[in-house]
Amino acid sequence: MISDKMKSMVANSSVIRAMFEEGKKMAVQYGADHVFDFSLGNPNVPAPSCVKEAILDIIEHEDSLHVHGYMSNSGYEEVRQTLAEHLNTLYGKSYSAENLLMTVGAAGGLNVIFKALLNPGDEVITVSPYFVEYRSYAGNFGAALIESPTDPDTFYPDIEDLERRITERTKILILNSPNNPTGVVYPESVIRAIGEMLSKKEKEIGHPIFIVSDEPYREIAFDGIEVPWIPDFYRNTVVGSSYSKSLSLPGERIGYLVIPSEAEDFENLVAACNVANRILGFVNAPSLMQLVVARCADAKTDVEFYDRNRKLLYKSLKDFGYTFTKPDGAFYFWVKSPVEDEREFVEYLKNNEQILVVPGRSFGCAGWVRIAYCVSHETIQNSLPGFERTAQHYGL
């Protein structure tokens, strides 16, 4: 009965989500304190106090018709203006409300820009490992997802490989830095080189190639590392952002797209994104949360919370003998499996230590696993003996 596409998708339903459901079952079986669920990027940092204050104040004092009513599909103009000015302060830009479109999280935003740009048969390039939903999002519009493997030492994009994969059908390159699942942050030199390569290829193939920069983790970077603002390095960049991680609001589905005025065919692109937001069924980003994030534009993510987890895991995993990438941002460790088939490692951790991690092949990169450390510090502490015993089991 269900559609052909959905049959296989139901069968291969997200491994990450399946582990989330399994984690909840295991918590009932073993007790929540004895299950160490590192499977989902569900922040364990509560929303900053400004979220609570903003909600209470808005609900107490603003007109309910305004707070819960329809607005333009692109979002409240004053919200977009406030967020634009926040970006201007951070990155020295001159964005205004017309450059922003409020979206149902970053996932909604990516679907909106994909719908605006993609014809069936077009190609979207991603660098692997990558957030597994990109494949579904491209598929929603009949486009193919092309994987470009990263440099296995740094997990930075391999620019020569990227260039080879660009064809006349290439419309979009998705970048995601700070990266899920590797935790790496692409330095300016890499972004600059990608921009130069794409500018050259755009001329060759005769139409724009857009960078769609998926940036839910922009605020979460450690040791003072700078996350480059990609529109500074490449004209046809659309940035997708979200408050899921930075304000710990993943369930609220609130984010935005930034479409810089210098982007090719700017006015039509903005109009297309507005229409896409409507006809995909989002209609608009949730209204109350739009008003809330505008008031919390200057709120700081509690990066310290994640950093404490990161430092403890870093030291411990190192001591136990695991191999992993340099975790500069987001809240993930990308760890090499001690056995070739990482699913065996994942099963071992789950069955023997009640530790849930995600196999790398879910991100298009077998042989590695992802540990989401956006959990309580106690979960990290209490999981360490399990990680240690597992390292010993594998003779690390």
Added chain:
Amino acid sequence: MISDKMKSMVANSSVIRAMFEEGKKMAVQYGADHVFDFSLGNPNVPAPSCVKEAILDIIEHEDSLHVHGYMSNSGYEEVRQTLAEHLNTLYGKSYSAENLLMTVGAAGGLNVIFKALLNPGDEVITVSPYFVEYRSYAGNFGAALIESPTDPDTFYPDIEDLERRITERTKILILNSPNNPTGVVYPESVIRAIGEMLSKKEKEIGHPIFIVSDEPYREIAFDGIEVPWIPDFYRNTVVGSSYSKSLSLPGERIGYLVIPSEAEDFENLVAACNVANRILGFVNAPSLMQLVVARCADAKTDVEFYDRNRKLLYKSLKDFGYTFTKPDGAFYFWVKSPVEDEREFVEYLKNNEQILVVPGRSFGCAGWVRIAYCVSHETIQNSLPGFERTAQHYGL
């Protein structure tokens, strides 16, 4: 640069939304009190007090990680259970959490069930006039929207015409009662006859045909009229609901799908809807609003507010000589244009009386206009001289 599909969509962008934008501009130009905007179904009834109370209580007393965090893609289990029990009380059913999927409004829900069911080339039947977005939603999945004209006296579905339009490609019949744009409510006899016809046709073509019942206006019915619960009359029915109108939360994007257990291939259908909710980029319905609507399950829509507007408009439009359908539900009058091309009538009202109404061809039915009377009573009162002068102008 933008995709081929989007080019024409941007060009023909929603007339309703365009009028909404124009209404805002006119309000600046003429003053809000001198513009009578009947173009958009944006309720002018504030959300009932339980919404405010629920938000304040949840934000003050519940754990922020729970309130704003991820849950299962289908929504909080306790929310779905509460809403299921509410439906059980109303309709004598035995639904449970597994029959409900929380969605980003009814628009999100329709896209989810369409994604779950439709292959490219499939056909979705709607009865015209119809909510214009159905065409976009079917198009999102490569399906064709087939229009079946209604009986022009009652604007009820014409069952013989419907039957003639069913082919082997037919997967879905969308029904929408109380209806946007006509305001009619389909009686039980009509629903029963549709169910019988579809049951026969399902056997003929050898696969299920689903009724997708789009019911954002279920709570808004007047004079004690009963709105039949369609799953009582036809097994393969999926109901899409929303709190946009019933709790005046259109900007919050909160609704749900009901998938009865007796539906064909129930378990796969539920699984497919869960996956669709995720991969379309909704991920889940906004979390705080899920918790809010569960607490307000028993709240009553202020139908009296709309009924007051309805009665005044009914009497006045009748007195002025307009022809219109019996407005039993929703908050729309469907009025016959006094000139053949209703766009002329729409322009006349706008240019001479600052009255905004929507041309019927936006709903696949030329010669009529839609008046959304979910506005303040004063707007109705103050618009009446304009409607009267216009009637005189056309010699009604």
